[in-house]
Amino acid sequence: MLSFMARSTIGTSSEGRKPLRFVLVGAWNTLFWYGTFTGLYWATRPFGVHYLVVLFATHWISLTNAYLCHKYLVFRAMGKISLAEYFRFSLVYAFAFVVNLVTLPLLTNFAGLNPVIAQGLIVAGTVAMSFFGHSNFSFAKWSAAPTEPLFPSATERDLIAPSAEPESTTDTEMPAESRRQLSCPICGSTAASDPEVASATRAEEMSFADLKPHWRGFFKEKVFFSYYRCPHCGMLYCRDYFDDTQMDALYGQMPDNTAGVPLEALKRTQAGYFSILRKHSDLRGEYLEIGPDLGLFLEEAVQRGQFGKYWLFEPNETVRPVLQKIVAQKEHEIFTEMLDFKSLPDHLISTVVLIHVLDHLVDPKAVLVALREKLSASAILLIVTHDEASLLAKLIGRKWPPYCLQHPMLFNPTTIKALLRSAGFDVITVAKVYNHFPAMYLVKHLCWALGLERLSSGTRMGPTIPLKLGNIVSVATPSRGVQKAKGPQSA
Numbered sequence: 001m002l003s004f005m006a007r008s009t010i011g012t013s014s015e016g017r018k019p020l021r022f023v024l025v026g027a028w029n030t031l032f033w034y035g036t037f038t039g040l041y042w043a044t045r046p047f048g049v050h051y052l053v054v055l056f057a058t059h060w061i062s063l064t065n066a067y068l069c070h071k072y073l074v075f076r077a078m079g080k081i082s083l084a085e086y087f088r089f090s091l092v093y094a095f096a097f098v099v100n101l102v103t104l105p106l107l108t109n110f111a112g113l114n115p116v117i118a119q120g121l122i123v124a125g126t127v128a129m130s131f132f133g134h135s136n137f138s139f140a141k142w143s144a145a146p147t148e149p150l151f152p153s154a155t156e157r158d159l160i161a162p163s164a165e166p167e168s169t170t171d172t173e174m175p176a177e178s179r180r181q182l183s184c185p186i187c188g189s190t191a192a193s194d195p196e197v198a199s200a201t202r203a204e205e206m207s208f209a210d211l212k213p214h215w216r217g218f219f220k221e222k223v224f225f226s227y228y229r230c231p232h233c234g235m236l237y238c239r240d241y242f243d244d245t246q247m248d249a250l251y252g253q254m255p256d257n258t259a260g261v262p263l264e265a266l267k268r269t270q271a272g273y274f275s276i277l278r279k280h281s282d283l284r285g286e287y288l289e290i291g292p293d294l295g296l297f298l299e300e301a302v303q304r305g306q307f308g309k310y311w312l313f314e315p316n317e318t319v320r321p322v323l324q325k326i327v328a329q330k331e332h333e334i335f336t337e338m339l340d341f342k343s344l345p346d347h348l349i350s351t352v353v354l355i356h357v358l359d360h361l362v363d364p365k366a367v368l369v370a371l372r373e374k375l376s377a378s379a380i381l382l383i384v385t386h387d388e389a390s391l392l393a394k395l396i397g398r399k400w401p402p403y404c405l406q407h408p409m410l411f412n413p414t415t416i417k418a419l420l421r422s423a424g425f426d427v428i429t430v431a432k433v434y435n436h437f438p439a440m441y442l443v444k445h446l447c448w449a450l451g452l453e454r455l456s457s458g459t460r461m462g463p464t465i466p467l468k469l470g471n472i473v474s475v476a477t478p479s480r481g482v483q484k485a486k487g488p489q490s491a
């Protein structure tokens with residue numbers, strides 16, 4: 001909505017005036033810089049303040065001024081003030097500052113110039129440098145702010161053209177093979193009009209055959225279905241997604257879900273999740289886990305709980321022997337159908353665990369409603385999901401790893417609560433949790449997020465670091481007040 005209006009503005013005459021605005025704002029910033037420096041220098045001279053202190057103060061004041069001016073006068077379309085944007089901006093600014101920091105003492109101490117004259121010369125030089133930097137680097141980066149794709153796709157260019165009618169262009173996506181159309185998974189609304197996050201090449205414009213290689217792998221070019229935000233409940237979801245046949249084919253080719261993190265680090269993360277379950281569950285009764293994967297959480301449950309029976313739903317056949325080994329001494333059943341709860345007894349399950357499962361489903365509400373029928377009145381449901389509202393997601397934008405083909409939707413603390421309530425659950429707690437990562441693994445991802453793939457080829461993993469990296473644990477219990485959960489697709 002806002003971003004569409006913004007693009008329309010940029011697309012017309014405003015775009016042509018951007019260089020002019022840039023020059024004017026640049027001139028103003030330069031005057032502001034020099035004025036602040038000179039003013040502070042003369043004002044603080046009687047107190048013997050060193051000119052480098054004045055330089056630091058000038059830098060900070062001018063940085064904030066320049067950021068606000070560029071944002072609202074030059075790039076007026078870019079929405080709210082964001083930390084990430086301010087950070088990127090200050091990086092560019094910092095470069096000019098470092099140049100200044102080196103050249104001012106050189107000119108003052110070695111060339112013997114008065115600091116004010118010296119700074120005047122330096123400003124003239126850095127204007128040219130930052131003009132080049134902002135137009136070729138900051139500008140380009142700013143277009144890639146978290147909510148905006150770097151280059152407009154064909155469809156988007158149509159939207160920008162003054163004569164285009166937005167409503168008609170939205171249905172003229174490239175004809176793909178069968179594609180599922182999703183509405184908001186919480187309220188069913190289809191009102192979202194403009195993507196909030198999109199990859200440079202959008203999955204909805206690619207064929208299934210071309211998408212297949214992008215299904216897994218963090219270090220390839222990112223391609224995902226554009227995420228839209230529901231205007232009613234704030235849920236972030238894809239409008240286009242794979243159909244059931246395609247999903248079966250894709251999940252069939254999955255190995256485990258661990259993406260190269262060493263086992264020891266993964267185990268510590270899972271132990272952290274288990275300590276949260278322990279606070280709310282007596283660890284007795286019947287245990288149900290959907291998507292246990294390598295069974296790391298399950299192992300905790302088996303070793304530290306007193307569950308009478310284990311029900312496991314895991315579509316990945318290759319991990320079946322691993323799971324069987326973990327529950328070998330316990331009563332158990334393992335199903336390969338992911339979401340077919342027919343064989344489960346009604347109202348008996350006491351603990352349900354869904355770790356990184358819910359945001360892979362195309363209709364999580366229907367699944368939760370169906371699950372609810374199988375739970376005892378005091379059952380505990382433990383859910384781990386990514387948090388799309390996390391600082392990390394905001395900082396790295398569309399390079400945030402959970403924006404990917406495997407997630408038709410992504411939650412935040414507000415939307416996971418809304419989903420649980422809509423499916424007939426009371427929310428007990430929603431909390432940020434620690435993930436344990438080897439130091440080098442983090443460095444790799446950081447390099448990758450900054451576009452420095454070539455620097456990210458180390459093999460040693462280093463010490464393990466606990467980080468709150470945008471994962472949330474939600475604990476819920478069937479709502480007492482709801483006899484039968486209401487839902488459009490109640491199973």
Ligand SMILES: [Zn+2]
Pocket residue numbers: 184185186187188189230231232233234235
């Ligand atoms: Zn909604």
